[in-house]
Amino acid sequence: MRGLIETVHVLAGLGAPLLLGWLSAWSYPLGRQDIWLVTWAAMGVTLVMGIGPMRRAIRVDRRKLRKRNLNG
Secondary structure (H helix, E strand, O other): OHHHHHHHHHHHHHHHHHHHHHHHHHHOHHHHHHHHHHHHHHHHHHHHHHHHHHHHHHHHHHHHHHHHHHHO
8 A cells, every 4th residue: 555655656746847847838938948858857856766765665565465464
């Protein structure tokens, strides 16, 4: 369950800069290329930062599942 929650957090973290980038590029067409460059960089950083917490959450989920299977 923690892995799923962490995945939702990462997806939300990717959606926010995408939305802001789209709105910014729409409102300022002259800077469209620079805006998208920064948007993709922000999304990349968000993805890299989400890897560690996601791995820890999945590890906890697996440990709980293994413990439940051994006791059940």
